[in-house]
Amino acid sequence: MLTTEFLPGNRFNEYGHWLKAQDPETIHEYFGCQLNHEAIDSLIEKWSLNPLNNHFLVAKMNHFWAGTIHIAAHDNTVEFGIIVALSYRKQGIASHMMTDAIRWARNRFYKNLYMHCICRNHAIKKLCEKHHLEIKNMLGDSEGNLILPPPTPMTFFIENIKTSQENWAKLFRLNPLSI
DSSP states (O other): OEEEEEOOGGGHHHHHHHHHTSOHHHHHHHHSSOOOHHHHHHHHHHHHTOTTSEEEEEEEETTEEEEEEEEEEETTEEEEEEEEOGGGTTSSHHHHHHHHHHHHHHHTTOOEEEEEEOTTOHHHHHHHHHTTOEEEEETTEEEEEEEOOOOOHHHHHHHHHHHHHHHHHHHHHHSOOOO
16 A cells, blocks of 8 residues: 655654665666765755755555655745655656645645756656656756646645545554454
């Protein structure tokens, strides 16, 4: 079963551990270059110092991390960075996370979304197109842009329902009922 949740600021280090466990090709596709563990630690430390502008949506498949979106907020704009672990690709996980993250951004009144796409990452470009981000080529790489529509009562309702479901699921996992 696929679920998503946002990491609280005191758990950003879990994102760093997950990144370090990814294969080198995945890291290169995400950052556009190879990063060692020390560089990842440095990024996590930087992001941890600013938890109001850095958010991490985690997709879990049967309680295992399958993918993440780093949402970096700047004024009225958000930038998404998406990774799906190699063994979980081509299952719709990135699209599911993208839908949740766009709804989250709309519900917080962000107006613009962009994603940087390195030239060889065709899956991210397709994801951008699927979610109506306008792709612009920039010296070989691309950037996807979307003007976010304002939230609606339905976007708030869906987010609240999902949050309630996740909270109930956590409650039952932590406190199993005995008959």
